[in-house]
Amino acid sequence: MTEFPGLSIAAVERDTGLSKDTLRVWERRYGFPKPLRDIFGERLYSAAEVDKLRCIKRLLDQGFRPSKLIDSSTEELTKLLESPRDAVAGIRELPSELASILDLVKLHRSDALRGLLTQTLMKHGLQQFVAAIAAPLNQRIGEAWMRGEIGVTEEHLYTELLQNTLRSAINAYPIHGLRPKVLLTTLPGEEHSLGLLMAEAMLVPEGARCVSLGIQTPLSDILLAARSGEVDVVALSFSAAYPVRHAVEGLTSLRGLLPEATALWAGGEGVRGRQRSLPNTRVIEGIDDTLAALREWRTARLDN
Amino acid sequence: MTEFPGLSIAAVERDTGLSKDTLRVWERRYGFPKPLRDIFGERLYSAAEVDKLRCIKRLLDQGFRPSKLIDSSTEELTKLLESPRDAVAGIRELPSELASILDLVKLHRSDALRGLLTQTLMKHGLQQFVAAIAAPLNQRIGEAWMRGEIGVTEEHLYTELLQNTLRSAINAYPIHGLRPKVLLTTLPGEEHSLGLLMAEAMLVPEGARCVSLGIQTPLSDILLAARSGEVDVVALSFSAAYPVRHAVEGLTSLRGLLPEATALWAGGEGVRGRQRSLPNTRVIEGIDDTLAALREWRTARLDN
DNA sequence: GTCAACGTTTTGTCCTGGACAATATCGCCA
């Protein structure tokens, strides 16, 4: 490896998501980061500094304040990232925004809805937004549709706009980590993609490397992709509408064909409470449980 | 509607792709843009300024220099954008990027692919990206899939990532204009959503107000939405896989049921060359034709 | 006339250091 000189401030902005202004003001106030300068006084950030900045950014998104983090070492920060994840499960009463969104859906106020979704996402961060807003909302919308309170149009509109919001946020994450590499998709016949998208939204901020294939990938192609791509986890989503029998059959046969080292996760209403029928498969009970599954995978990997 | 005060510099950066630094230095050097200031001296850009900036950015991407453009009116810039698109921007050497993207798809390099898509989009602007990159690429991928050169996995991966990229860009447009209000969807049975997304991506930068319902909206619900929502145009997308007979039948019956004042557009491979069978429906031949259809609607509206 | 080399202009990005709005945190009192 040739000694690399360092990253420019623009590169660090892209890689960490911290604005140039923020990087400069931190240096002024806290003395970190303290990048070298090139011949002409421009900042050159080291790889170590960028790593630490990435950790800090992630903790920031979880509600920590910069001053509490900036003096810690990268190791301490990493530990903090892994262990005490109550922050996400914490604050749990956001019914006001939830109701507002639901109202806008019923009124077809698509512009306002788009704005409110984005705004709510910004305010709570991606994971909180998914866990506390999007997931409950999906359920409400589904119920309302069953009761005939809302029509197909409203449900479609909501799905589209939520998809835009989530995909924007996912796409904006500068670096999708390394391990585990998670392959996300659904079996043929499953029409719903929101579950997949929500799972991806939970995983990406944790530094998991997500590869989504969207819905309806044939079993043989899932296997092919999992084998050729050095995939650590195959994650499938099943909506309430998916026949349980198909889900269990598909998962069992997939489990038999996948390499033993590859984990298999199954989530969504369609498999809720089916852990007993699915040995060697991790059934994810509710969107929060995604993070638990991830933590389990990581600790298991440390022991080996 | 309440009079909106203006956009902050951060909003304009997101909206136009011009950095804050660039915006400030242009103001200093050229005297444009010259935004108002709020109580506390912060810039507030008007909608007109942002429109002009968008034009300039697009021309910049085509090889013009700022100093030659900055004194022209928005009308002159628009004319420049429309007429000599192929003459000046004869720089149609996009096959290199196209080939790179195709290679990355084949190699499953999802992270690199994501980066390249975003980067290419930034470089060419949303509309150019769709017309010159995304649309041809779709065709290539489709052909390669038919010939067995690529598998389901690759095609799914490509679709997902392109969707992320386009939805991010669409979602980033802060103000979706006012007229025409366009309702985008597909008839039941259509599985492909990329055509819809590309159409939306072409329309949104033109100031059309797009409401997408995603795929597979029943005819009755399309009618309901069109009537209740004061929709000017209903736009449907048909992939090559969609049975022509169904398309023609669906469109004909929809045309009969929609108010006369509501325009009906149909696009995609599935209806290409079918204008003769579809009176009072505007068949959109190719993605570029979307803009022509929009222009027609607007001039027709002026005459009335 | 073509093309390479070199000086000039244009243009985007980076710099410093100051300021302030928005938000979080703390201390107080009911």
Next chain:
DNA sequence: TGGCGATATTGTCCAGGACAAAACGTTGAC
């Protein structure tokens, strides 16, 4: 315990200076 000002923290904005990289224009040799 819970509301509510005071205070501290933090991100973003501003001005104006500077310079590297790229585009442009000119010259001269072949």
